Amino acid sequence: MTRIDDLPIRDELRGQSPYGAPQLDVAVRLNTNENPYPLPEPLVARIAERVAVAARQLNRYPDRDAVELRTELAAYLSRTAGHRVGTGQVWAANGSNEVIQQLLQTFGGPGRSAIGFEPSYSMHALISRGTGTGWISGPRRDDFTVDVAAATREIAARRPEVVFVCSPNNPTGTAVAADTVVALYEAAQAARPSLVVVDEAYGEFSHRPSLLPLIEGRPNLVLTRTMSKAFGAAGLRLGYLAADPAVVDAVQLVRLPYHLSAVTQATALAALEYTDTLLGYVEQLKAERDRQVAELRAIGYEVTESDANFVQFGRFADSHAAWQAILDRGVLVRDNGVPGRLRVSTGTPAENDAFLDAARTVYKEHQLSEESV
Numbered sequence: 001m002t003r004i005d006d007l008p009i010r011d012e013l014r015g016q017s018p019y020g021a022p023q024l025d026v027a028v029r030l031n032t033n034e035n036p037y038p039l040p041e042p043l044v045a046r047i048a049e050r051v052a053v054a055a056r057q058l059n060r061y062p063d064r065d066a067v068e069l070r071t072e073l074a075a076y077l078s079r080t081a082g083h084r085v086g087t088g089q090v091w092a093a094n095g096s097n098e099v100i101q102q103l104l105q106t107f108g109g110p111g112r113s114a115i116g117f118e119p120s121y122s123m124h125a126l127i128s129r130g131t132g133t134g135w136i137s138g139p140r141r142d143d144f145t146v147d148v149a150a151a152t153r154e155i156a157a158r159r160p161e162v163v164f165v166c167s168p169n170n171p172t173g174t175a176v177a178a179d180t181v182v183a184l185y186e187a188a189q190a191a192r193p194s195l196v197v198v199d200e201a202y203g204e205f206s207h208r209p210s211l212l213p214l215i216e217g218r219p220n221l222v223l224t225r226t227m228s229k230a231f232g233a234a235g236l237r238l239g240y241l242a243a244d245p246a247v248v249d250a251v252q253l254v255r256l257p258y259h260l261s262a263v264t265q266a267t268a269l270a271a272l273e274y275t276d277t278l279l280g281y282v283e284q285l286k287a288e289r290d291r292q293v294a295e296l297r298a299i300g301y302e303v304t305e306s307d308a309n310f311v312q313f314g315r316f317a318d319s320h321a322a323w324q325a326i327l328d329r330g331v332l333v334r335d336n337g338v339p340g341r342l343r344v345s346t347g348t349p350a351e352n353d354a355f356l357d358a359a360r361t362v363y364k365e366h367q368l369s370e371e372s373v
Contacts, residue, residue, distance in 0.1 A: 012129045019126055024332050028354045030345040031334040033170070033202075033310050035232035037281045037348070043274045050266035062262035065252075066092050069265045072272045073240050077225075080279075081203070081210035088245040089215075091252075092268075093259060096201055096226040096239030101127050103222065103241070105254040107162050107195045108133030114162035115155065117146050119338050121170045121199060128162075136160055144172040144304055144312075148180050152187035159191040167211060168202045171336045171343045173306030175208050182214065185221055195247075198223045201239075202308035204230035204282050205289065212242060219244040229309060230282050231271050238268045285309050289346040295356050299363050304341075310334075313359075314341035322366035329358035 005014050023029070039047075054062075063069075071087045078084040093099045104127055108114055113134035116124045120140075128135045136158050139150045146165070155163065163184055167176035181198060188194040198211050200223055215221050222243040228234040238260075241247070271278065292311045296303045304312040316322040323335040323342055331354055334343040344355055 010132070012132070016126070016129065019123055024327070026327065026332045027330040028347065028351045029332045030347050030351060030355055031332045031343075032234075033229065033308070033345045034234050035229060035281065035285070035309070036346075036351060037232055037284075039232055039271075040274065040277055043270060043277070046273060047267050047270040050270045051263055054262040054266040058262060061258045062260060062265060064258050066260050066265055069260070069268055070240075072269060074242075076272055076275060077210075077212060077242055080275075081212040083210075083213040083216065085212070085215075085242050086245075088248060090240055090242050091248045092238060092240040093255070094239070094264070095228065095237040096199070096224045096241075097123055097127065098237075098259070099224050099239045099241050099251075100124065100197070100199075101131065102251040102254050103195065103197060104128055104131040104133050104162065106250050112161040113158065114164060115158060115160040116164040116166075117151060119144070119169075119171060119336075120164070120166050121201075122336075124164045124166075124199070133162070144169065144174050146176060146180055146184075148183050151184060155184065155187040155194075156191050159194075160188075161192070161194050163188050163194060163196045164199060165196065166199045166201075168200075168206055168307035170202065170308065171310070171334070171338060172304050172312050173202075173308040173310060173343075174304060175206050175307035176211070177208075178211055178214060181211055181221075185214075185218055189220065193220060196221050200224060201226045202229055202310075204279065205286055205309045206307035208307060215243055219246060222247055227268060227271060231278050232281060233267075233271055236264065236267055236271070238264060285346050288349060288352055292344065292346060292352055292356070296359060299356075299360055301359070301363065309346045310343050311346070312338065312341050312343050314338075316340050316342070316366050318366065322362055325362040325366060326355075326358045329361060331355045331358045 070090045074085045074087050074090045110132040114128045115136040115138045117138040117140050125135045138154050139147050141147045185196045188196050203210050224241045227238040293303050296313050301313045302315050
């Protein structure tokens with residue numbers, strides 16, 4: 001049987017694995033950071049209305065520039081993120097991953113490099129490799145915060161064309177301070193004019209305000225968002241960015257024609273009509289996230305501060321064995337390779353209760369002893 005590596009694929013793709021989390025048939029699935037609340041029925045009905053209108057025009061291409069959608073996304077950001085942006089500062093694509101891909105196609109590529117501070121969102125590295133962009137793994141402290149001094153030294157020495165910063169960071173949940181982003185941005189511009197991408201996929205769940213205001217006066221700073229998490233629309237696949245209008249013009253050089261379908265645009269517009277309702281679910285999830293943190297610490301776990309809709313916890317002598325032990329009790333969490341730690345998404349109160357019951361049961365068997373920490 002032919003293997004992938006037997007094919008004439010690019011060298012940087014050899015030996016790589018596709019991104020993904022196992023989906024197992026268990027009672028409680030808390031491994032992919034999905035919003036656990038289904039869309040409310042009035043919104044489902046509104047989606048059906050908007051899609052029906054769009055369906056009558058499916059013989060025609062959709063709005064290539066998604067102007068109405070970008071206008072509404074700009075209004076949403078302006079109202080909720082503390083900084084006014086216009087339609088020309090916003091771009092949308094099929095999930096924030098496509099946004100990141102377009103940025104790397106535009107500002108990365110062969111002979112260029114990107115840096116991220118790991119552990120962080122692994123798709124940054126995967127999409128970099130997929131676009132022929134060299135990947136640099138930058139440093140973090142033991143508490144998973146960005147070591148600004150070490151990071152700026154690395155940027156100065158390696159001179160990457162693209163710098164990624166996740167806030168809140170996936171998989172650790174840690175937020176990044178505004179002054180840290182400013183320091184990284186200044187270092188990136190001193191080394192050579194480089195793009196700095198702040199990935200705020202989980203921004204609505206943070207205790208801190210959005211970093212969106214930092215784009216003012218910084219033409220090489222980009223903020224990316226998604227409707228998958230806060231809007232409970234993972235199946236929609238809609239991501240977007242906010243930046244200087246020149247960045248929006250630049251990514252259109254590489255976007256595919258009519259990349260956002262009429263159905264996608266109609267569904268996203270319907271969801272934006274229900275922003276207040278959906279953000280109400282976010283407030284419930286934030287409260288549940290904080291409860292997870294408090295109860296895990298009360299059990300005795302070491303828990304990383306979280307500003308996202310998930311929590312990283314440990315420390316385990318064998319994290320995969322602990323993952324399996326929790327799975328054996330009907331709860332699926334994520335083992336994403338951070339030594340000694342696992343990540344659990346925030347679910348409904350009942351789902352979180354089931355997880356916490358499992359976590360209590362496995363604690364003594366799988367925790368590192370204090371002597372080994």
